[in-house]
Amino acid sequence: MLNNTLLIEISTEELPYKNLKDFAKSFYHQFIKESKRCYIQYKSVEWFATPRRLAIKVNSLNIIRTIPKTQIIGPSLSNAFDINGNITKATQAWLKRLSININQAQHLKNQLGEWLIYIKNEKSEDITHLIPQIISCTIQKISIPKSMKWDENNIKFSRPIRNIFILLNDKIILENILNLPISSTIQGHFFMKNDRININHAKEYPLILLKEGNVICDYSYRKKQIKEKIHQAAIKIKGMLIPNKKLLHEITALVEWPTILIGRFKKDFLSLPQSSIIYILENIQKCFPVYTSSEKLMPYFIFVSNIKPKNLSNIIQGNEQVINSRLSDAQFFYTIDRKQPLENYHIQLKKIIFYNQLGSMYEKTLRLKSLMIWFANKINLNLKKSIRAALLCKCDLITYMVSEFPDIQGYIGMEYALSDGEDPEIANAIREHYYPAFSKDRLPNNPIACALSIADKIDTIIGMLLSDNYPKKNKDPFSLRRLSLSILKILIKKRIEIDLLELIQQSIILYKNHKVKNSTINNINNFFINRSIAFYKQQGLDPNIIQSVLALNITRPIDIEHRISVISNLKHSDDLRLLISTNKRIINILEKSKFFKNKAIKKNLMTSDIEQKLYTETNELNLFIQSNVSIKNYQKILHKAIKLCIPINYFFNNIIIKDQNPEIHFNRLSLLQYIKESFFKIADFSYLHSF
């Protein structure tokens, strides 16, 4: 009863290669969920995926399921029946919900009273009859981002489902699954061996397709095969590959029977910008570029065919022809582009609109220029280079090459700049100012690129916010959230000493034609505060600690980050708890004192050494903070503050604050107020009271 194998194969028309693995995993996970829900047991489940099929194989399936005993308590006996002994509405509803009648219910007596109860005893049954509905539920729950209809059947899927095949051991199941076509055979490779294959036992899958059908169903194995063979091919032509996981996945998802082939393109095309050749090969033609050991492109490409005929020359020749055509297209654009140096395109940026009322790209670059001048002054960048980078960074948007291949903007600008003889730092900044472009993307390397990246992003954010384009819950078409997180990432990880508020203000000033109300500035501020919170949360930091530091309204991200991380390091320590509890005690006392007005502390009102010593040490703490904040020595500052807790608590334990003399009383409160303010220079520890 335990050694059963269940095979489910869904045959489709070619599934989108970008989603194939996700679909397969979703199918797998949903099946496991459904099985669990139905108390089905098995040893393991395997999934398989090719462009034309998704399959699941369940090993050592237990054909008997055991549903555990369940008890469902209903209305109390007093509420269950009316005066005449008939069932009440409450009881009716309960019975209906469980699909039982009153005779199936029993009575239960416990400490809380007497109740109606429905007891379902443990039940063991053969699950064979359940298999079709489990499969139907699973298929309907597979996550498909963009689904389609293909016939009068209401079902929607990623691509038309042309067949379902279900085999339990050696028995084919031909029940109705969502009105989809169901058959008793499976199909081999659509082009190489388009035969129906008889499979006798579920255990034979997927080996039978490997042997008789020219199909490698195992996704990981297929990927591994491709990976090994493309590297072998590269070695054969004395070249190397640069790993591209995404492309490897896509190619794995595009074939059932991979054959690796080598093609060449015309050597002359190597004079084209490297990024355009790579883009055409990888993104458009789905091939692997080949490099020399010094990472220069070779006039070869490695690609995968889905068939393996005796004569491979047709396939190779065909692919070579297409690639040469595409490169020749690119050559056409490159030739037109290179009739002028990159800087000539700057004035033409007037033709490209940045956004509705915000002017052209030309005007954007002028704002970037102003921002870069500001940056250059603040963080000591080469002024001339900074300005030039700002003016050149968008020039490639006007070129034919970027109009044709928008994804390589920045790369083209960099390559054109280098060939014009521009400074390499400037050229790099043209490419790098787009980083980070997505959440795990790298950061820009050189300082000018970092500044330009921030300037470009802040300019876009402020422009959009001034036009009232705040991101909504699910809609952020201009990626303002991502842009602001990128700014914070760069400022913090690259240790850039910029005040965010100043940066925002600089950017707002540059949008001269916009009316800026106070509420706008508030909204923009709040936007950035929320982004900061999101940023630190993303790093896994405690929200309470984040709030405790943000409460100080500090506007230098790098400063905020230091404080948060120093406090986080002490998160579960007794030291920090001491500081928090001391702070709490001080606050409580101050809150209770209703008529207290803070005045200057007077030494002559101090009656004991303890008070005087506390006062002196608090002064020392403040001096220490003052001299160490600029170098962000928060670790030492925090420790000094923690140390102060000892004399504070000694003070609490030995001095009665509420002295009979009101002047002395209030003087002591003023001292406490002074201490509270000192702590507040580090963080608002009241947010950490739960620690």
Added chain:
Amino acid sequence: MKKSMNHSFYQIIYNLKKYWIKQGCIIIEGIDLPVGAGTFHIQTFFNAIGTHSTAIAFVQTCRRPSDGRFARNPNRLQQYYQFQVIIKPPPKNIQEIYINSLKKLTIDPQKQDIRFIEDNWENPTLGASGVGWEVWINGMEITQFTYFQQIGSLNCNPITIEITYGLERLAMHLQNTDNLFNLVWMQNKQKTITYGDLFFQNEKEQSSYNFVHSSTKLLLKLFNQHINETNRLLDLKKPLLLPAYEHILQASHYFNLLDAKKSLSVVERQNYILIIRSLTKSIAIYYCQHQKE
């Protein structure tokens, strides 16, 4: 030469027509207005809306002004031909039927690497979207294979399958040439006519017109006139849908010419697309309602 005779442009069209007739399609002529694709044909657009079944095939001359290359590029043209097949509802084995059409053209899927590469297609001006593939042969796209999901922004029911063969690409593969202008259009005992013989001069002059010498003033005027006429025809007591649709097509073509010359700003361009799209949608909705009556 013998190979070219079997695979001349003319012969390819002839073979495709023969094949699809056998599959139950009727052959019609292409629409007599400049359009960017066979999808714009009245028979495609209107047949895709509504519930009745259809099976048609035709050759369509296509004009895409921005794709002109002054006849200097051996792979790109601003005027080319598509072979369009529209079937509603699609047969269950439509993929196989398509592959067999390639076999009939002597393309052997066991020798040539044929692939279906995901390509979801959208035409904002028609409010049309579909799900499907580019069909590649040894890396070159030769067909667009699409299950329409929406036309005129309305959900299709039943679904229509559209198979669009790029005839020049197909011919280049079959004739084994990498230069469009060398394609043999037709051959008989007297002479051989190439694609270049017929269209080289046209490509040169049209490209010059599209990119340099067209009159922006005139194009804008014509665009607006056709839009106005569309509106007028739709505002009639009994709207005239087919003539209105034809005026939209003409407006679209003038839009494409303006676009080729890059005379529109991003904002204007967006606006014009929206105008065309909303009028097309109105036509589709009217048609749908009228069908029910």
